[in-house]
Amino acid sequence: MIIAHVIIHSMKLSEIGEFGLIDKINALIESRAEKSSPAWKNLIVGIGDDAACWKNSSAYTLATTDCLVDGVHFKTGQSSWSNLGWKALAVNMSDIAAMGGTPEYTLVTLGLPEDVLVEDVLQMYEGMLEISNRFGVAIAGGDITASQTLFISIAVNGSSDGKPLLRAGVKPGDLIALTGYTGLAAAGRKLLESNKAELDSPSVHAFLKPSPRLAEGKLILESGGHACIDISDGLAADLGHICQASKVGAVIHVDKIPIHPELKSEFPGQALDLALGGGEDYELLFTAPAEVIARIKVKSQTLVSIIGEIVAGNSGHVRILDRAGEEYHLKNPGWNHFRHG
């Protein structure tokens, strides 16, 4: 690899063209992909044909897509190319996790300015290979095109033997639970923007290289959880989404929200607002009866916190109560593209 590295150093995309880049990507995948996973074994046609093809081996197929755009979701230079590749795939795998499924196949579409360095694109694939190898996902195809704006549009197919966890499954009387900590990714973004970031801090790591909660999603499904969502828009906003889909309301208690020590130390005045409103956490928010959550807590290797309860009626409304039982008003309720003010 070192030899290849030297040869392609500072070579621009325009020098080798679309097909030249695809050849290099294919060679990288062939040399690095760990093809022992069920997904790779069931893949009949991968990169290089009109479409990918795999043998079905489960009752249900899951499919999701998520796109990262330069200047919107990331800034080139702020994240390494490798982390960018990891994250682009991680956010899609997180959607599969939120259904309780297993991610299996991915199609990778890149829109690339012609002065992008070939080396950087291959580094992005190194990051995608790192996470796809970890979770047994096969890179099955994609599309590469010129674009003035750099973007990475990923589709992931997954499988589930049982009916998946839906947003609309919440039932009145359910408790609301959360894996891990929220607000870290937003804190990491703030630290990077103020140039105060240490690259190995938990918050910067959460922002640049989030981990999909795949084991936890499966555990929630198998244990009898009612509904689940991954937190990409912010805890309060995503709780609103599942309540709206389920036509119920929710009450959460600020003193039950787990606050990571780094949030407290770096953003003492904003820690709670970051935990409630910061997006891109990719933790799982789920609802279930108390006894189901108790079982999940025993089996989970990740922190699971009960943060509130579901109430009948009041569709989609989330009440946030402080220690005194008073309504707490969040400043930034969540992420919404395009909308100003």
Place this chain on the structure above:
Amino acid sequence: MIIAHVIIHSMKLSEIGEFGLIDKINALIESRAEKSSPAWKNLIVGIGDDAACWKNSSAYTLATTDCLVDGVHFKTGQSSWSNLGWKALAVNMSDIAAMGGTPEYTLVTLGLPEDVLVEDVLQMYEGMLEISNRFGVAIAGGDITASQTLFISIAVNGSSDGKPLLRAGVKPGDLIALTGYTGLAAAGRKLLESNKAELDSPSVHAFLKPSPRLAEGKLILESGGHACIDISDGLAADLGHICQASKVGAVIHVDKIPIHPELKSEFPGQALDLALGGGEDYELLFTAPAEVIARIKVKSQTLVSIIGEIVAGNSGHVRILDRAGEEYHLKNPGWNHFRHG
């Protein structure tokens, strides 16, 4: 619909935000999608959850993705938004056709500048609904994001009960056959660029609103065809692709290439080069023994022309012979992004 049309007229995306647009798209799909197809019936979770979910009903899943970028694949203003939506889905369905499969589910990712009109985005969905209804495809999910450059990244999942048609299946002795006419789309693009286009002419139609050859792809698979590809890069270039994948060579004869009357009349000196090198035709190029092609010709409702034969060795090399048996040299061998000169 007329009332909605008036209300949303000239409303910009930035005024209603991502979630507002998604609500309008969902309402449009709910009102227009014809949900009687097997794909819609097997869809368990559609738009609005973390991932889409459907019940598997075939042995193999096919998956493909293709992206259209403003300024690269289309120019806003040159095509109607409705045709753009049609084409973005058509080019993906064409990849499924080239495998002999049935397209079933699509995920639609839009990268949208914030000053795009909501009405135009909904028109784009009207075009997608037109073609998805025609072929029974379910719009199962997607992602909408801000982007300075407008792009449409589509993933389509399909199914096949038998092993699909591959590029690598060509065998020496196969004949080479083609559905329909090539070069029309390139001609349509040229006519539009020179402002000489009539919008209902066959070439402009081929460029702006191509039809995937789904019935033909299935017929080729069921009849015992060996290999197939859809012509997106140009007839000669795509023939090179399947020959390279199959480690064989090919000979094609210029006097056997079907030339559409409009190519002859509009581009008398370039008709052959357009037919051999013009891209984006989305016709199917396939190889099979003579008796298989004979059966396909009888059953096909589309023109099928035998244009040459496969030869052993000479991997990936395509010889083009003129009427005198001399080598014919094509000026523009095919489409390759990024590459200059």
